[in-house]
Amino acid sequence: MKIYDMPDQEGHFGPYGGTFVSETLIAAIDELKAQYLYYRDDPKFQAEFAYELKHYVGRPSPIYHARRLSDFLEGAQIYLKREDLNHTGAHKINNTVGQAMLARRMGKQRIIAETGAGQHGVASATVAARYGMECVVYMGSEDIKRQAQNVYRMKLLGACVVPVESGSKTLKDALNEAMRDWVTNVQNTFYIIGTVAGPHPYPMMVRDFNSVVGRECLTQMLEMAGRQPDVVLACVGGGSNAMGIFHSYIPDESVRLVGVEAGGEGIATGHHAASLSAGSPGVLHGNRTYLLQDSNGQIIETHSISAGLDYPGVGPEHAWLKDTHRAEYVAINDDEALHAFHTLCRMEGIIPALESSHALAQAMKMAPAMDKDKILLVNLSGRGDKDMATVAEYSGITF
Amino acid sequence: MSRIPATFERLTHTGRKALIPFFSVGDPSLPLCVPIMHAMVAGGADIIELGIPFSDPMADGPTIQRSSGRALKNGVTLRDVLKSAAQFRHEDGITPVVLMGYANPIERMGRERFASQCAEAGVDGVLVVDYPPNEARDLGKLLGPRGIDSIFLLSPTSTESRIKEIAALATGYIYYVSLRGVTGASHIDPQDVAHHIARIKAVAKVPVGVGFGIRDGTTARQLAEVADAIVIGSRIVEEIEASPINDVPASVGALINRFRQAMDA
Numbered sequence: 015m016k017i018y019d020m021p022d023q024e025g026h027f028g029p030y031g032g033t034f035v036s037e038t039l040i041a042a043i044d045e046l047k048a049q050y051l052y053y054r055d056d057p058k059f060q061a062e063f064a065y066e067l068k069h070y071v072g073r074p075s076p077i078y079h080a081r082r083l084s085d086f087l088e089g090a091q092i093y094l095k096r097e098d099l100n101h102t103g104a105h106k107i108n109n110t111v112g113q114a115m116l117a118r119r120m121g122k123q124r125i126i127a128e129t130g131a132g133q134h135g136v137a138s139a140t141v142a143a144r145y146g147m148e149c150v151v152y153m154g155s156e157d158i159k160r161q162a163q164n165v166y167r168m169k170l171l172g173a174c175v176v177p178v179e180s181g182s183k184t185l186k187d188a189l190n191e192a193m194r195d196w197v198t199n200v201q202n203t204f205y206i207i208g209t210v211a212g213p214h215p216y217p218m219m220v221r222d223f224n225s226v227v228g229r230e231c232l233t234q235m236l237e238m239a240g241r242q243p244d245v246v247l248a249c250v251g252g253g254s255n256a257m258g259i260f261h262s263y264i265p266d267e268s269v270r271l272v273g274v275e276a277g278g279e280g281i282a283t284g285h286h287a288a289s290l291s292a293g294s295p296g297v298l299h300g301n302r303t304y305l306l307q308d309s310n311g312q313i314i315e316t317h318s319i320s321a322g323l324d325y326p327g328v329g330p331e332h333a334w335l336k337d338t339h340r341a342e343y344v345a346i347n348d349d350e351a352l353h354a355f356h357t358l359c360r361m362e363g364i365i366p367a368l369e370s371s372h373a374l375a376q377a378m379k380m381a382p383a384m385d386k387d388k389i390l391l392v393n394l395s396g397r398g399d400k401d402m403a404t405v406a407e408y409s410g411i412t413f
Numbered sequence: 414m415s416r417i418p419a420t421f422e423r424l425t426h427t428g429r430k431a432l433i434p435f436f437s438v439g440d441p442s443l444p445l446c447v448p449i450m451h452a453m454v455a456g457g458a459d460i461i462e463l464g465i466p467f468s469d470p471m472a473d474g475p476t477i478q479r480s481s482g483r484a485l486k487n488g489v490t491l492r493d494v495l496k497s498a499a500q501f502r503h504e505d506g507i508t509p510v511v512l513m514g515y516a517n518p519i520e521r522m523g524r525e526r527f528a529s530q531c532a533e534a535g536v537d538g539v540l541v542v543d544y545p546p547n548e549a550r551d552l553g554k555l556l557g558p559r560g561i562d563s564i565f566l567l568s569p570t571s572t573e574s575r576i577k578e579i580a581a582l583a584t585g586y587i588y589y590v591s592l593r594g595v596t597g598a599s600h601i602d603p604q605d606v607a608h609h610i611a612r613i614k615a616v617a618k619v620p621v622g623v624g625f626g627i628r629d630g631t632t633a634r635q636l637a638e639v640a641d642a643i644v645i646g647s648r649i650v651e652e653i654e655a656s657p658i659n660d661v662p663a664s665v666g667a668l669i670n671r672f673r674q675a676m677d678a
Contacts, residue, residue: 037566198594297516310490311521
């Protein structure tokens with residue numbers, strides 16, 4: 015196995031990543047980097063993190079062998095890493111627990127977050143309540159409409175949800191607005207970024223906090239199947255659940271890594287959010303990565319049925335894994351994701367998040383062409399309770 | 414060498430401080446860009462900062478966000494910004510022009526091509542909000558030999574070592590961000606600004622300007638006592654928004670003149 019130790023000290027994954035922020039944030043980012051590097055190697059911090067993951071989040075999350083689905087597809091065996099069973103219903107809580115613990119040690123009493131589908135907002139509001147901190151969540155007004163239940167959940171947890179009306183009124187604009195808040199309140203505020211993007215050290219730190227997912231899989235797959243999977247699949251918006259499950263597998267090149275982006279209405283229509291499949295390198299939100307942009311370097315609006323994948327950029331480590339061919343990236347369209355969503359509901363009694371349904375749809379595409387002794391491990395990154403209104407609307411049902 | 418050092422030298426001789434207005438190219442329209450620049454010079458501007466419109470202006474408050482949005486709606490690109498600068502330079506050989514914007518339009522054009530097109534257009538300085546020095550060393554190396562200054566920001570949060578690092582790299586002038594926040598914010602503290610500018614001037618080899626949140630002549634005059642240059646942005650955009658489109662050059666020129674009078678009084 016090869017040693018994998020990206021990023022470098024300045025947060026670069028080859029040409030990607032880095033710290034592209036305005037001067038006012040440099041001191042805060044330097045402080046964050048120093049503190050994170052210190053606590054990353056602090057046994058007490060890691061012991062507390064492990065305790066919180068076990069007793070508050072409910073880890074380890076199980077791996078489930080989806081036998082009926084696998085039999086139905088008559089091909090490879092599909093295993094699901096059940097991040098949907100975590101407290102708050104997605105992998106996002108792994109990272110927010112870690113960052114909130116760091117915020118407390120840094121003496122920051124106020125946390126801010128951006129959210130798309132609302133999962134990261136809920137996870138941030140949750141840990142803020144857990145630790146008694148003030149919490150402000152920025153959310154695009156379009157997403158607020160799509161995810162009304164999650165908005166209410168955040169409010170129940172005591173967070174203030176600020177609608178963002180600028181730009182496309184979705185996740186990227188929420189990120190812009192959170193950055194503006196951070197630059198203004200940098201002295202008392204900790205910005206909990208929810209994905210493996212943003213300036214260094216966020217891509218590394220968010221990956222590290224989520225990498226518990228892949229580490230558990232290494233043990234659990236041995237227990238369940240006696241070996242590691244042939245392919246690991248995860249959906250990629252910003253890419254935090256994918257980095258979480260990929261990271262432990264990167265050194266083992268016998269395991270294929272497949273990231274699944276939101277193909278929206280199809281790549282050819284231009285209405286999608288597939289930055290790696292159809293974008294080009296550029297600089298946004300503090301790092302260099304693949305972006306959906308026009309020929310003049312303006313960021314273009316994205317589309318996906320799932321708010322959590324509706325982002326014109328992607329974590330810089332994914333850009334690096336793509337260029338080095340360690341991971342492959344494909345796109346799944348809205349209708350394919352919906353089909354996978356319904357299939358899992360009916361065949362396994364599991365309602366997946368629309369985001370995770372993209373990864374599942376790709377597994378369902380690949381499985382029939384593979385032998386029955388092959389194993390596909392899908393990161394079922396979240397549960398679909400939040401998506402009831404969206405799915406009903408697509409099915410022509412109004413409550 | 415760019416036109417910036419000579420400009421500050423002339424100002425020093427007359428005992429005045431530089432007035433640097435900012436506006437986005439293409440707001441309110443592309444054809445009005447050069448007339449606005451001339452009106453600014455007539456009103457008393459010493460250097461002009463031209464904003465490159467960007468879809469995601471993270472360091473800007475609502476006013477400049479709107480301005481950038483209008484420019485993009487008018488279809489304005491980095492190429493148009495360079496063309497406007499070139500046209501202005503054709504008609505005004507003295508007033509320095511600084512391009513200010515975000516990294517991605519430059520990344521998309523390519524840094525080398527951007528640097529050579531800036532040189533052809535007669536641009537004097539470049540300030541990229543999200544290119545801190547450690548990510549932009551090669552852009553500085555492309556601009557410097559072409560006689561274009563690399564202008565960097567410093568802020569209230571900059572540490573002593575950071576100030577020294579930037580002071581060693583900066584050419585043209587240093588742009589001190591007056592407050593923790595975005596452009597157009599309203600909580601500027603002149604005493605705090607004076608304290609930080611003194612820290613910077615102790616190590617800087619180039620003049621130090623101040624901007625963000627300077628909305629009136631009184632504040633401009635107060636800060637001109639400690640800084641070498643005053644940058645006005647959001648207040649100008651508000652003037653653009655409040656004026657009938659054909660009156661924009663005249664009303665912006667008059668606004669600049671009011672700042673000029675206040676600073677020179």
